[in-house]
Amino acid sequence: MTNYIYQYTRAMAIADGVLIDVSDMAKEAGYKYPVAMTNTAYQKCVAVPESLKGRQCEDGRLWDVLWMSRFRKIIPGSDGTTAMFDVPVQTKLARRPELVTLKAVCGPGDTAAPVITFMMPQED
Numbered sequence: 001m002t003n004y005i006y007q008y009t010r011a012m013a014i015a016d017g018v019l020i021d022v023s024d025m026a027k028e029a030g031y032k033y034p035v036a037m038t039n040t041a042y043q044k045c046v047a048v049p050e051s052l053k054g055r056q057c058e059d060g061r062l063w064d065v066l067w068m069s070r071f072r073k074i075i076p077g078s079d080g081t082t083a084m085f086d087v088p089v090q091t092k093l094a095r096r097p098e099l100v101t102l103k104a105v106c107g108p109g110d111t112a113a114p115v116i117t118f119m120m121p122q123e124d
Contacts, residue, residue: 009110010036019117020046022062029066031116034109037065038119044089045100051093064088065118069104081106084121 013019019036026035037046046061065087072083083104088097102118109115 010115011110022066022118025059025062026066026116029063030070031066033106033114033116035066035116035118038117038123040123041102041119044120045087045102049091052090055093056090061089065102069102069118072104 010019014021014036018039020039020042021034021036022042023031023034023036045065046058048056048058048061068087069083069085072085084101085104086099086101089100090097101121103121103123104116104118106114106116
């Protein structure tokens with residue numbers, strides 16, 4: 001038996017804003033497991049930049065992330081729980097979208113049930 005001094009849970013990360021819970025819309029998109037995004041990935045891909053406010057909405061941008069994640073590629077050499085996918089993200093008015101690569105990881109959550117987390121490729 002392992003004795004932990006401190007454990008930072010997924011629920012704590014969501015409460016702290018480190019993770020953003022997007023499970024409700026993910027369920028609409030066909031996901032069976034809870035889905036969250038790191039704050040960094042959310043700010044990069046979902047949060048609407050000032051120059052686009054009134055022209056785009058977070059729900060639409062989140063839907064794009066969830067839809068594009070359906071076309072993900074499993075990372076070679078992984079155990080099948082990690083995948084990469086690209087999302088076109090418009091950051092400025094009158095500018096073509098840039099492709100942002102995100103990583104999706106499926107693993108055990110706080111209760112050991114499967115959860116999915118979208119993050120930037122360099123995040124763990």
